[in-house]
Amino acid sequence: MLDYPFSPGRLRFEFYLGDCQISLPKHLRLMVARRSSFGMEHGACDQPLAVESALERASTLERLGQLEPAEAIYRELIDNHACGPVACQKLGVICGRTGRLEEACLLLSRAIALQPDNAEALSCLGIVHRMEGRIEAAIGAQKQALALRQGFTAAHARLGVALAAAGCRKEAIQSLREAIRLDPGHPEALANLGSILLDEGDWPEAIDLLRRALDAGPRSSHLLTSLAQALHAQGQPLEAIDWYIQALAQEPNDPHLLSNLGVAYQETGDRDTAIVHYRQSLAIRSDDATTWFNLGTAWKECEDFDEAIRAFTISLVHDPTLAKTHISLGRVFVEQGDLDSGINAFAAAVQAEPGNPDAHLNLAHALLKAGDYTRAWDHFEWRFMTPEALGQLREPQLPRWDGSSGPGIELLLVGEQGLGDVIQFMRFCRRIGREVGSVSLCVPESLVELARYSAVAERIYSPTEAETLTRGQWLPLMSALRFLDLTVDRLSGPSTYLHVPxxxxxxxxxxxxxxxxxxxxxxxxxxxxxxxxxxxxxxxxxxxxxxxxxxxxxxxxxxxxxxxxxxxxxxxxxxxxxxxxxxxxxxxxxxxxxxxxxxxxxxxxxxxxxxxxxxxxxxxxxxxxxxxxxxxxxxxxxxxxxxxxxxxxxxxxxxxxxxxxxxxxxxxxxxx
The missing domain is CATH 3.40.50.2000 (Glycogen Phosphorylase B;)
Known part of the structure; x- marks a missing residue:
């Protein structure tokens, strides 16, 4: 995970509504007259125009982005009952591209009614359904298109997008991979599979696909941003910066782009430039809690703690559920020596996100630092749930003790954390033994001889030896302190508990x-x-x-x-x-x-x-x-x-x- 998160944004997809390649049948080469409303500026004359020429003219205008005159030609063809299904389909595509989804749906449905085997019209209708939020209808339309035309690359690509929108990631990936198999240079499939894999955390393949998509098709700001984010997530912020800047050239006022560019600069150590971009982002969208959080982390790294506290506080005003912001605010308070405010911030993080291990662990450390051991131990149990700690503890093949077995059990305490922690807390083994019964201790190999000579427990095992045990129960060494009701006042014991020959x-x-x-x-x-x-x-x-x-x-x-x-x-x-x-x-x-x-x-x-x-x-x-x-x-x-x-x-x-x-x-x- 990145230390400074990207500005949030839902997974977006590239789709090219209107890339239809239509071949006009010879028997539809009818003659139609141009309407005077089309105008002389478009080369109108009194001579009749062939339907095929009209379609070619409209398609050219459409490719040049001149949708309004292209639309006029298609409407004239429809009004004159010439080339009905093709004109309906093409006009439906333009309506879809310009956001008139209801009309697009009607026109595409009419095209399909006139030509039921029109797979392209069905596929375009599927795109419109997805834009309307009718995901099941979108999936159904793409599947119908594929049933009509095997090897229909664009339909496979569009089906993948619809399946992803429905949450069917595995099926979506399969469909997009099939589109790429059919056409390795299909820009829509490359871009969308890259976006999904970026969201899935498969950054190397996402980077490869997004680069290929940029080589094959339009270099949209979204595609540039996706590649930048993939490189950024893979730990290449310098290269990510170049792609973010290219995306910003197209979308200079995109607050998320500005914020993400700030994150990349911050990760390269250029905090001043990061702060500039965060401020630019917030000038456009001042209520973005994530950007305020990122600004706070930059000020914290600059050790301007007053500005950091201000930024974190504003972030929480806009989104009080961000546990990460509560945690960062608490760390600044603790760094400044304001332990009470730090404890309150960490407690708020736990309340905002009860399953967040970092929130519990930071609260535990602050309570321990304040000497409030009684409240701390339960939160301290979350220390093994952080991503960094998972799998670090070498667990023996014994049931874990939950404290309910009562006196007389055989308990193996397993040393944990660093060597210093094991040395510090092995002093309690004898005391724990008086509470529960027989207590043994497992320590790292380098400490075995010291622990045995000091006789801190009845038996001392190395990790390899502990793996062979078949009797008793086990517990991490520091977890046992919960059962001692250990407080600062109850730390008294022998001032010397380690011995050497x-x-x-x-x-x-x-x-x-x-x-x-x-x-x-x-x-x-x-x-x-x-x-x-x-x-x-x-x-x-x-x-x-x-x-x-x-x-x-x-x-x-x-x-x-x-x-x-x-x-x-x-x-x-x-x-x-x-x-x-x-x-x-x-x-x-x-x-x-x-x-x-x-x-x-x-x-x-x-x-x-x-x-x-x-x-x-x-x-x-x-x-x-x-x-x-x-x-x-x-x-x-x-x-x-x-x-x-x-x-x-x-x-x-x-x-x-x-x-x-x-x-x-x-x-x-x-x-x-």
Whole structure:
């Protein structure tokens, strides 16, 4: 899905009413006189005109867009009883093209009555019925036309459009594909199948078909827009912009086109140009809630939160049912520290769209951040229903516990989310066991040894081992918290619940003893994939920690593994790191890393799994928090009930790590 939705619009179709190719029978070459009303300007004279010539003249005028004089010729032919079915059919087509549907229906029906085997007239009548909204009649007319003429390409194409309008997408696609099989260059079939597949989300084939339709037939603004939308949906906003601009050349005042072009510019990072197009769209149609929403997202990305709130609020005035707008408004409030308004906005999103997982999950996070755990847990259950989360949890082959089995059950809790979440919440396994009976824990392979040595549950399984279990029931680890009636006040427990072999800790302490100064372990970056969808700004470059390197009273030890560790070799204060840093960086085992944490005098880290590891070990830890941190750290204060030995250093202004590090440097001097 796009982050910024297209302006809404129903699926439209290309159809070419009037592309009939009619061969006039020889016996109808009658002579008729031109009416004086046709006028000298059209080359009238006193000489009689053959019916065939009159039809050719009218058809030429029709192709040139001169429908009024063409219509005059057809009416004269009808009035003179010449070429009855053909003239009725052609005049009916013109009436249909000019919106006179009732008259078009009468004329085409008359043509069919005069010539019952006229498949083209039946097909054109089907188009008129569809324009009237009589979809079943339209389908019936096209099927009759096909019964009269096998291999009638245009009728297959038109039947496909009628079937799509009836909601019969599968049959519509089959009919349009048959039209393309018969004529691979049929513009109407190509365009309409492309539009349907665009609506179905089959963007690659839609793009191919729409390009072929543009090569084969008229380059209508709708067709140009459809191709732009298909490219846009497939993640090609730059190319989409070119096609949107071509469509705008034909429809410069189309508000939806302007809004969609703004979305494309916004996705390329050109927010200023996007805002210009949104404003142009709203100048034409000021009540478009989607465009106001898109404008709000652009202002939010520009960090002009006042304008974002204004745009989202106006969007909701025009359509209070847009859950996405309530959610975006709530996120801006939370970003600004107005948690109460954020909670109200997320609650409104849930009310507007009760089945929206993002609405529930945002409300859950805001309530958790406010410390209202009791209200939060039910909404937090929607975390597995988002498109990003579906299929992420590796479920064992056991029935899922619903909380109704009572004491004495065998319950397997399955670790979820990131490694930090598993480390943070494994502390509750024993407490849950006292409530329900026997509790085991399944954790990622990398945490198995740490969890077993810490004895956080009766039995510890890896995901592979958990798949072989046949007894008991299971539940995601964080879902079990609902049954503990867990609140901020009930987080109390042992300050240390993780343990490592004493010999391993002693080994690292001995190795570091020769450094001659206190050891400060540092960690600066979390998983960048997590930060792509949330928690943006929680990490910082290693170079921003240079004030610690300037402090001559300590030696630094990098606890960074994987992403971000490459910065170590080029940092300006590399000489301040311990002499065995290379060996430390090569050690990835969690138990060994925990022993290294224990060997440090202090750990300074950003919000990551390392923070929970150090906190669970009960080790002195300073946590660096960005301006709008994750829910578990609350909104203010220097302490957290989750880890009594942890101290929080919060950004005062968004993105300003320099000020944070100056405070840390001052506190480090006092700590020494």
């Amino acid at each position: 004493a010999a391993l800790t002693s080994r690292w302490k001995d190795k570091l003893a020769g450094e001659g100064q206190p050891i400060v372990g540092i960690h600066w970056q979390g998983n960048p994939f997590t930060e792509a969808s949330g928690l943006q700004g929680r990490s910082l470059p290693l170079e921003d920690l240079s004030p610690l390197g300037d402090h001559c009273g300590v030696r630094l030890l990098s606890l960074q593994k994987g992403h971000g560790s490459e910065q170590l070799s080029t940092c300006s204060f590399l000489e301040r790191f311990v002499s065995c840093q290379e060996e430390i960086s090569a050690t990835w085992d969690f138990v060994a890393t925990a022993a290294m944490v224990q060997a440090c005098d202090l750990v300074i880290t950003t919000d990551s799994a390392l923070a929970h590891l150090a906190g669970g070990l009960g080790h002195p830890t300073w946590l660096l928090l960005h301006h709008s941190p994750d829910w578990r750290w609350g909104v203010n204060g220097e302490t957290t009930p989750w880890y009594p030995n942890m101290r929080l250093f919060r950004q005062q202004t968004k993105g300003n790590w320099k000020e944070v590090m100056e405070r840390v440097r001052g506190e480090l001097a006092a700590w020494l």
